[in-house]
Amino acid sequence: MKIYENVSLKNFxxxxxxxxxxxxxxxxxxxxIKFIIKKSKDENKKLIPIGVGSNTIFKDGILDYIFVSTKLLKNIKIQQNKDLFYxxxxxxxSFKEIINIVKKYNLEGFENLSxxxxxxxxATAMNAGAFGTEFFDIIENVLWLDLKGNECLSKKEEINYSYRKTQFQNEGFVYQVTIKLKKSNKKIEKVIKEHxxxxxxxxxxxxxxxxxxYKNPPNNFAGKILEEIGFKGKRIGDIGFSDKHANFLVNYSNASFKDLMKLLESAEKEIEKVxxxxxxxxxxxxx
Ligand SMILES: Cc1cc2nc3c(=O)[nH]c(=O)nc-3n(C[C@H](O)[C@H](O)[C@H](O)COP(=O)(O)OP(=O)(O)OC[C@H]3O[C@@H](n4cnc5c(N)ncnc54)[C@H](O)[C@@H]3O)c2cc1C
Incomplete structure (x- = not known):
């Protein structure tokens, strides 16, 4: 296994x-992974898995955790049973790699997530979702490791998940996931392109x-709320809430973590007030 020291987290x-x-x-x-979990226990340091890092923000300075990048965990197995693909x-x-498979076999079920x-x-830890579909809608089972390093194969029904939340945000490491998709009559490549x-x-x-x-609160949208308090396009230093989509933070050039936290805290204070x-x-x- 590769282990790198003193790595810039900006790239993750x-x-x-x-x-x-x-x-x-x-x-x-x-x-x-079992070895790393043991290391985390022995050194009494929190284990932090990193995927693409598209929902994760790291603070500035030195961070001394057990960071685990999943970049090299890349196996894919495809099983077909009539119209169903597992x-x-x-x-x-990556989701990009799933899209390639979906297009190749013209499968439906994944297009909204594409x-x-x-x-x-x-995506499993976050129960990512879009256009009314969540990743857990198509998940069959998850092979994961608990904090003691035990392998657990859990069916979807045995897993705690809800809107952008799962048990894996607090415990364990997702190692492998089986999803179920179906052969489609639609031209899936076109649907994905439209999305x-x-x-x-x-x-x-x-x-x-x-x-x-932010997560959308019941019957409302976080972006709309941020817009209503005047935070769409609001910027501190190089960090801002986008003027295209208020709920997206954007880094205009060389944003600092300190400015980011200041911006979040002022938005949260204002939302609470209003x-x-x-x-x-x-x-x-x-x-
Ligand atoms: C441009 C853009 C558009 C986006 N659109 C959407 C959208 O439409 N819908 C949506 O839901 N999200 C969206 N996101 C957010 C993000 O893409 C999702 O939350 C995605 O699921 C995060 O995947 P990741 O691999 O980047 O996770 P990371 O950001 O790397 O990690 C997210 C969390 O999961 C944990 N984690 C990562 N891997 C594992 C693992 N193997 N085991 C256990 N825990 C793990 C991390 O520790 C962290 O807590 C968007 C982000 C961007 C930048």
């Missing part, structure tokens, strides 16, 4: 903010961003 987060990781592990097998995917497989810049592990155009219109994809900052509600952060902040 799509918003390109963050200091230096003392160490990052790159496991290539389930045994490597894809067993390692945590580091533009999310996720890894399988990150990507739609996302491109709404999201600030020309700047480094970390996706949705609407008397607390928005829950969707982004994962590693301090």
């Amino acid at each position: 987060s799509t918003i390109k903010i963050g200091g230096t990781a003392r160490k990052i592990y790159f496991p290539e097998s389930i045994e490597d 894809l067993t995917l390692d945590a580091g497989v 533009g999310i810049p996720a890894s399988v592990g990150g 990507l155009i739609e996302r491109n219109k709404k999201q600030p994809l020309n700047l480094p961003t970390s996706g949705s900052t 609407f008397n509600i607390k928005l829950e952060r969707e982004i994962k902040i590693v301090e």
Whole structure:
């Protein structure tokens, strides 16, 4: 297994903010992950899995955690049973790679998720979703490791998940996920293309961003709330809420973590004052 020391975390987060990781592990097998979990216990340091880093923001300075990048966990197994396709995917497989399979076999079920810049592990932990579909809608089972390093194969029904939340945000490491898709009569490539155009219109994809900052509260939209308090386009230093989509933070050039936290805290204070509600952060902040 590869282990790198003193690595810039900017390269592990799509918003390109963050200091230096003392160490990052790159496991290539389930045994490597067991070894890392033991290391985390022995050194009494928190284990932090990193996928694409598209919902994660790291603080500046030195961070001394057990960081685990899933970049090298890339196995894919495809099984077909008549019209049904079961894809067993390692945590580091990207959604882009799933799209290639979906297009090749013309499969439906994944198209609404197609533009999310996720890894399988990150999307499972976050229960990522778009256009009314959540990743857990198509998940069959998850092979994961608990904090003691035990292998657990859980069926979807046995897993705690809800809107952008799962048990894996607090415990364990998602190693492998099986999803179920179906042969389609529609031209899936065209549907996916339309989705990507739609996302491109709404999201600030020309700047480094970390996706949705806050979860939508019941019957409302975080972006709308931020717009109503005047935070659409609001900027401190090089960090701002996008003027294209208020719920997306964007890094205009060389944003600092300190400015980012200042911006979040002032938005949260204002939302509480005006609407008397607390928005829950969707982004994962590693301090
Ligand atoms: C331009 C853009 C658009 C986006 N659009 C959407 C959208 O439409 N819908 C949506 O839901 N999200 C969206 N996001 C947010 C983000 O893409 C999703 O949350 C995605 O699922 C994160 O995947 P990741 O691999 O980048 O996870 P990361 O950001 O690397 O990690 C997210 C969390 O999961 C944990 N994690 C990662 N891998 C594992 C693992 N193997 N085991 C256990 N825990 C793990 C991390 O520790 C962290 O807490 C968007 C982000 C961007 C930048």
